[in-house]
Amino acid sequence: MSASRNLDSTLDGIHVLDGGLASELEYLGADISGPLWSAHVLEDAPDKILAVHRAYIATGAQCIETASYQVSRMGYGEFGLAPECADAALVKALMLARRAVAEFPEGRVQIAVSLGPYGAALHNGAEYHGDYNCTHADLAAFHRERIAVLADLLHDEILAFETLPSLDEARAIGEALAPWPHLHAWFSFTCRDAQHVAHGELLRDCASYVGALPQTVAIGVNCTQPSLIAPLIGELRTASNKPILVYPNSGEGWDAQRRCWTGISDPEAYGAKAAEWFAAGAQIVGGCCRTRPAHIHQVAEAATRSVAH
Numbered sequence: 001m002s003a004s005r006n007l008d009s010t011l012d013g014i015h016v017l018d019g020g021l022a023s024e025l026e027y028l029g030a031d032i033s034g035p036l037w038s039a040h041v042l043e044d045a046p047d048k049i050l051a052v053h054r055a056y057i058a059t060g061a062q063c064i065e066t067a068s069y070q071v072s073r074m075g076y077g078e079f080g081l082a083p084e085c086a087d088a089a090l091v092k093a094l095m096l097a098r099r100a101v102a103e104f105p106e107g108r109v110q111i112a113v114s115l116g117p118y119g120a121a122l123h124n125g126a127e128y129h130g131d132y133n134c135t136h137a138d139l140a141a142f143h144r145e146r147i148a149v150l151a152d153l154l155h156d157e158i159l160a161f162e163t164l165p166s167l168d169e170a171r172a173i174g175e176a177l178a179p180w181p182h183l184h185a186w187f188s189f190t191c192r193d194a195q196h197v198a199h200g201e202l203l204r205d206c207a208s209y210v211g212a213l214p215q216t217v218a219i220g221v222n223c224t225q226p227s228l229i230a231p232l233i234g235e236l237r238t239a240s241n242k243p244i245l246v247y248p249n250s251g252e253g254w255d256a257q258r259r260c261w262t263g264i265s266d267p268e269a270y271g272a273k274a275a276e277w278f279a280a281g282a283q284i285v286g287g288c289c290r291t292r293p294a295h296i297h298q299v300a301e302a303a304t305r306s307v308a309h
């Protein structure tokens with residue numbers, strides 16, 4: 001019991017996560033059009049990543065995610081980059097987040113190391129269906145490589161396994177994490193409806209599995225339509241007592257044919273939804289694709305009101 005209480009304390013008092021990174025980098029003038037945008041922004045414009053971290057902390061984020069969602073040896077290898085480049089990028093992203101956090105000594109800001117799913121390294125949107133052309137062992141090896149690079153460097157930072165499309169990938173990560181029971185991880189799934197993850201398994205089954213892992217400090221849903229979040233929180237609640245985190249997309253829709261976002265996103269409406277998610281049982285709320293500091297400001301306001309009640 002004491003061990004699990006100790007793990008859970010990494011998120012004590014944390015209610016507000018940051019928002020989208022890519023859209024904010026774009027806003028700051030970074031070129032993120034390439035398939036390995038994070039690699040090249042980490043290399044060419046680390047100051048822009050720092051600026052995004054700063055903007056989110058200043059607006060109320062109590063936890064920020066590193067700029068490493070797409071960083072993996074496999075993804076880098078496809079573009080002729082050596083494995084050491086991927087490992088170095090992972091470390092660099094962590095160091096940038098630590099630098100940003102150190103600039104705000106007055107408040108506690110947690111760091112979560114963003115680790116995208118296998119599909120994110122394929123650059124073809126496969127994370128949104130989870131039908132990968134690989135073995136379960138490949139999947140575990142993909143995740144183990146990144147965990148091994150980070151394991152000795154982490155203090156109380158969290159490994160954020162996110163946009164997970166399937167139970168199979170969650171299991172592969174659980175197996176990859178096994179040699180490091182002391183690490184802290186959160187597992188966040190991308191969902192296609194109010195009950196199922198993108199690949200089709202029940203979210204509650206995924207939550208039951210990851211909830212039993214010694215490393216798990218929170219379970220959540222991200223990169224999903226905001227309208228689905230309230231019922232999905234209910235699904236998580238039935239399966240696990242772990243803290244729940246949700247960071248959906250802004251509410252705009254992705255038009256795959258025209259390759260553009262459609263609709264509009266209103267930060268105030270997002271904040272109103274955040275209040276509903278806190279009331280439904282979420283401990284931590286942030287934003288995924290297309291959310292910006294204005295959204296996180298509204299989430300922070302909602303958090304203050306929710307915690308006061």
Ligand SMILES: [Zn+2]
Pocket residue numbers: 222223224248249288289
């Ligand atoms: Zn997203």
